[in-house]
Amino acid sequence: MPRARKRRAPEESHDEPPPGNDSQTVNQPSVGEVPRFHPSAQQLEEFGIVLRDFYPPEMSNERCHAYTNGTLLRPIEELQQAYEETQDERRSVEPHRAVVHWFKSDLRLEDNRALQLASQVAQEHKIPLICLYILSPEDLTAHLCSPARVDFTLRNLRVLKEVLGERDIPLYMETQDKRQAIPGRIVELCQQWGANHIFANLEYEVDELRREARLIRRCARQGIKFEAVHDTCVVTPGALASQQGNQYAVYTPWYRAWCTFLRQNPENLEVIDAPASNPAGARKQLAADLFASEVPPAPSNKTLSDEEKKRFRTLYPEGEESALERLQKFLDSAGRQYADNRNYMEKQATSVLSPYLAAGVLSARTAVSRAQAANRHQLTGANAGLSTWISEVAWRDFYRHVLVHWPFICMNKCFKPEFTNVEWEYDEETFCAWSEGRTGYPLVDAAMRQLRHCAWMHNRPRMVVSSFLAKDLLIDWRRGERFFMEHLVDGDFASNHGGWGFGSSTGVDPQPYFRIFNPVLQSERFDRDGEYIRRWVPELRDVKGAAIHDPYHRGAEAIAAKQGYPRPIVDHSASRGRALARYKRALQ
Numbered sequence: 001m002p003r004a005r006k007r008r009a010p011e012e013s014h015d016e017p018p019p020g021n022d023s024q025t026v027n028q029p030s031v032g033e034v035p036r037f038h039p040s041a042q043q044l045e046e047f048g049i050v051l052r053d054f055y056p057p058e059m060s061n062e063r064c065h066a067y068t069n070g071t072l073l074r075p076i077e078e079l080q081q082a083y084e085e086t087q088d089e090r091r092s093v094e095p096h097r098a099v100v101h102w103f104k105s106d107l108r109l110e111d112n113r114a115l116q117l118a119s120q121v122a123q124e125h126k127i128p129l130i131c132l133y134i135l136s137p138e139d140l141t142a143h144l145c146s147p148a149r150v151d152f153t154l155r156n157l158r159v160l161k162e163v164l165g166e167r168d169i170p171l172y173m174e175t176q177d178k179r180q181a182i183p184g185r186i187v188e189l190c191q192q193w194g195a196n197h198i199f200a201n202l203e204y205e206v207d208e209l210r211r212e213a214r215l216i217r218r219c220a221r222q223g224i225k226f227e228a229v230h231d232t233c234v235v236t237p238g239a240l241a242s243q244q245g246n247q248y249a250v251y252t253p254w255y256r257a258w259c260t261f262l263r264q265n266p267e268n269l270e271v272i273d274a275p276a277s278n279p280a281g282a283r284k285q286l287a288a289d290l291f292a293s294e295v296p297p298a299p300s301n302k303t304l305s306d307e308e309k310k311r312f313r314t315l316y317p318e319g320e321e322s323a324l325e326r327l328q329k330f331l332d333s334a335g336r337q338y339a340d341n342r343n344y345m346e347k348q349a350t351s352v353l354s355p356y357l358a359a360g361v362l363s364a365r366t367a368v369s370r371a372q373a374a375n376r377h378q379l380t381g382a383n384a385g386l387s388t389w390i391s392e393v394a395w396r397d398f399y400r401h402v403l404v405h406w407p408f409i410c411m412n413k414c415f416k417p418e419f420t421n422v423e424w425e426y427d428e429e430t431f432c433a434w435s436e437g438r439t440g441y442p443l444v445d446a447a448m449r450q451l452r453h454c455a456w457m458h459n460r461p462r463m464v465v466s467s468f469l470a471k472d473l474l475i476d477w478r479r480g481e482r483f484f485m486e487h488l489v490d491g492d493f494a495s496n497h498g499g500w501g502f503g504s505s506t507g508v509d510p511q512p513y514f515r516i517f518n519p520v521l522q523s524e525r526f527d528r529d530g531e532y533i534r535r536w537v538p539e540l541r542d543v544k545g546a547a548i549h550d551p552y553h554r555g556a557e558a559i560a561a562k563q564g565y566p567r568p569i570v571d572h573s574a575s576r577g578r579a580l581a582r583y584k585r586a587l588q
């Protein structure tokens with residue numbers, strides 16, 4: 001972890017309630033030398049992009065640069081500072097009656113670093129391990145967690161409780177309505193259980209890093225040692241630097257460095273053991289209500305219908321056993337042809353492991369380690385399919401490394417802040433047509449309907465629909481980013497932001513903004529026979545041949561119109577010209 005330098009902690013906390021919902025604060029110059037708010041802040045609030053119940057208005061581009069050039073302290077550095085400030089108190093803490101592991105998005109027993117560390121302390125001191133999960137409806141709302149993702153989490157908690165119980169380890173679960181109350185509640189529970197040690201795996205989003213920094217201090221004041229450790233990435237953020245010592249902003253050289261690092265430090269791919277069972281007497285020693293704890297219900301704004309629950313259970317069965325089985329099956333079969341097939345939507349050629357990786361039911365380390373073993377112990381070379389798949393899992397690491405170094409991307413800003421100056425359209429009707437799959441572009445519509453039905457979408461159309469929203473419709477892409485999070489079962493901040501940065505050309509991708517996907521050509525290339533479209537757009541089921549990709553211009557107008565399929569809402573070449581002009585103007 002980088003050492004924290006003495007710098008200013010930012011005045012605005014992404015975690016604290018905003019200083020008042022006062023639109024007059026927007027556009028005001030800042031206290032100090034860095035302007036606080038961006039001129040379009042009000043618009044972003046009205047279009048539902050910045051959630052002002054939780055966050056301050058959109059920050060100025062100057063503040064983003066202040067994070068980049070190191071004037072403002074990054075959240076990971078605030079965390080490091082908390083560790084340094086409390087090291088004396090922490091050093092003197094001795095284990096007491098129990099050790100706690102706090103589960104967040106690491107819902108598994110196998111290959112879980114913090115859980116194993118907690119287990120080791122418990123075993124060494126012959127005291128029981130207690131596991132904890134806190135559901136925060138406010139966090140789920142602030143972080144735009146989809147009902148499908150909440151349901152998946154709750155289903156996995158049920159399995160976790162069972163498998164932990166087999167090891168006499170209790171999983172205590174509760175709901176905390178106010179997310180600000182979580183650190184205090186954790187301290188309270190540790191005191192109640194006589195636990196002086198608590199472990200958790202780090203999450204790299206801004207709210208979480210700042211919460212953990214506060215928790216380190218709060219615990220230390222109470223004689224409790226809180227350890228938040230790196231686990232979710234195969235290679236820890238900050239471990240890779242360019243020759244100039246900088247964080248990489250481009251994937252290809254970063255990926256080369258990632259492979260080199262793993263070859264030189266193969267222990268990073270060693271899978272970690274599951275926790276040992278609690279001592280035989282743990283069930284008697286611990287309060288009975290710990291073992292009787294029930295999985296909390298989904299908050300009312302995150303519930304699914306019974307039909308949806310059933311559907312998602314079939315599509316994404318819960319539990320790490322299911323995840324490992326899916327992984328192995330993929331590596332043994334489709335994974336070997338992944339390089340050739342992965343872009344074809346109808347081939348089912350990808351692993352669909354993203355829900356498991358996002359919720360931490362499967363660790364990225366296990367995924368890469370097993371793929372490497374299947375690939376004759378190579379990260380690259382040997383089988384092209386498996387090598388390409390490893391490089392895709394690496395994207396997940398890459399976007400987390402980017403998030404840690406440029407934390408403002410987690411605050412409704414893009415990696416290239418100058419692109420927040422693009423004059424976006426804030427048109428609700430057009431946005432609805434896109435989100436409901438009524439744009440008249442069959443591939444876009446099929447993909448959006450797949451998302452609504454499966455809470456998941458294949459990667460290729462994710463790229464197409466994000467580009468379509470940002471470029472063809474010129475709608476502020478951050479609304480699309482939000483919509484994805486609110487609907488995806490695999491919603492993951494870093495990967496989603498990275499994907500939207502790619503689609504809207506506002507992110508780390510080095511390609512210039514004038515790369516604009518043509519949705520019809522993409523459809524012809526990656527859904528050659530139109531099977532994907534026919535599956536998700538029933539209005540076009542009877543359309544034959546190439547007309548499926550663009551029915552109104554290829555002689556299938558009568559069928560499309562009869563079935564009520566909409567005409568294209570924009571003309572691609574005209575909207576392309578409009579996008580190029582707007583992007584160019586923003587940069588000028």
Ligand SMILES: Cc1cc2nc3c(=O)[nH]c(=O)nc-3n(C[C@H](O)[C@H](O)[C@H](O)COP(=O)(O)OP(=O)(O)OC[C@H]3O[C@@H](n4cnc5c(N)ncnc54)[C@H](O)[C@@H]3O)c2cc1C
Nearest residue numbers: 350351352353354392393395396459462491492495496499
């Ligand atoms: C606009 C947009 C939004 C996206 N939002 C998310 C998101 O919220 N959550 C998410 O997990 N992925 C997201 N992705 C990345 C990617 O589309 C999904 O990870 C992938 O489609 C999941 O399917 P799979 O598990 O079959 O992937 P596979 O092709 O089997 O890949 C294996 C794993 O590698 C990782 N991975 C693969 N491609 C990427 C990528 N481009 N970026 C980051 N990780 C990747 C995922 O964890 C995935 O499960 C997004 C991509 C775009 C373009």
